[in-house]
Amino acid sequence: MARRTPHHAVALPPHGIHVESHAHGPDFKVARHVHACHSLIHVVSGQGRCVLGRAVHELLPGHAVLIRSGRAHELIDTPGDPMVVFVVYFSSAVFSRHRKLFEPVSRLATARWLPPPRARRVRQALRQMLHEQQRRALKFDAAIDHCLCSILVELHRVAVEIGNLPTDGDSPQRRSRQRVQNVVDYLADHYFETCNMAEAARMARLSQRRFRTVLRAVTGRGFSRHVHHLRLARATALLEQTALPVSAIAFEVGYEEISTFYRAFRREIGISPLEYRRRRMADVGEDITTEARRTRRNGVG
Template sequence: MGLYLEFPALDRDFPMRSFTNEGGVIVYPHWHKEIELIYVTQGRLNLGVNDVPIQMAEGEIYVINGGDVHYFLASPNSERIVLQFDLSVFQEFSLTEVEGKRLRDLFLEVVPASNDWDSDVAKRVAGLLQVIHEESFARREGYRYVVKAKLYEMLAVLDREVPKRVRDVAEDMTSKSQDTLEKLQQIFAYVEDHYQETITLQQVADHVGFSSYYFTKLFKRNMGITFMTFVNDYRLSKAKWILLNEETPVTEVAELAGFSSVKTFHHAFKRAMGVSPLKYRRTIFGNK
């Protein structure tokens, strides 16, 4: 399986999630625009980030920046907490463009492996990750306030106490340049905002300031698929989320996910998943 773009299933109003993964399953090379922190709670974990193999031990943390290509090898008897969040989770303070760039730069500059941090700092971040995970799992009343507070505290610790790396040109360039990643993020944001509407390649090319020809080449070169295939895949990911989390009739799911007709939705879904939307839902939940 080749490199693919992942769409973490994040709540638009609260774009973060925390979950556990056991290490027995291979996760193929992929990337996403969200920040990801890995905290190994059991055993040893083998992964790779931007083609660099990494082995993590129990208690260690690794920060994966948005745009970093990463994968996980089978690591039996291991377990990890995964925290994923979009930087927009910090936007209630109306960050200026300069402040937003500084926030992105923080995650680019931070030394990613906790075994290179002071041990007390690593323990503190691990504790914050544990609380964030427990609160996200239990979802008691007011859990979002606790999670948001811990995210901000973690941000302060990363900024103040975690060592930074001096970035040269080679370090600035991961699998995608930061400039290209920012353009891709603009494209993703546009699709997120308009996926329920008709979207054309020309509209998005104009939005990011490119000719349709250059936009087509840039997108295919960096994503490995055409832009319209990406839009279709995005709508399918939204449809799957609705099917798994809501009791919305399938006819309405098509509209909510941005498909032009129920027939188009059924055809696209069955081609991608091998089953109809209704059968997909029933396979997961049984005949309810």
């Protein structure tokens, strides 16, 4: 007779969402089990593995994994580095209510690593959920639902932005290139966020060495140089098209120190941001004067 996987009962409140935080001890162990509700796990610190069915997924700080109801699973900590996790349990009614947000995440059927800015926003929302759950102030259930929606938006965006995953039928080289291209596409929209090469390699699920090699093949640049290139392309556009102060532009494109921005700008463009703006304004003025002279010669106006 087949051995049945034990159920772990979770008492959900009427609004259908319950959140917990767990700091695993050195001897933490939970046998393989299932829940009658859905759950979402987010790793704050430590590392380990999540066994989902027959698949084993690595868990590191920033990882999130969605576990559908009735799916057998277990968490296994890495010896000497136990995990601290948030777990959100929610009913099928909640899943149905937010289906458009859940579906892209659930289709991936894997643990997803969140870039640091997204992971910070997810942790902030989870802490707010715990606060609302404990305080039970007016409309606390609506506030908890709102926090869950904000978490799902972050996961949904990651699923869309970095979710164009290669298939098992692709060659290893093609899979690596596709994963790096996904990260390159992500950086094109998020160049202003703090992200280092180790985090980008983790996002691509490649070693740093492999990521560095493939990134150079895809972009022709190393990681730091590529991020600077994206930021400075936006900075030059802002210098040309707006009257924003240089300090505001530096902050907007992702530089926290104005001196770092000036050094990067000189290295990439060859002149200072102020000199670049002055020259571009002079070029525009000359173009306007030339066009006005041409118009007068043609007898227009």
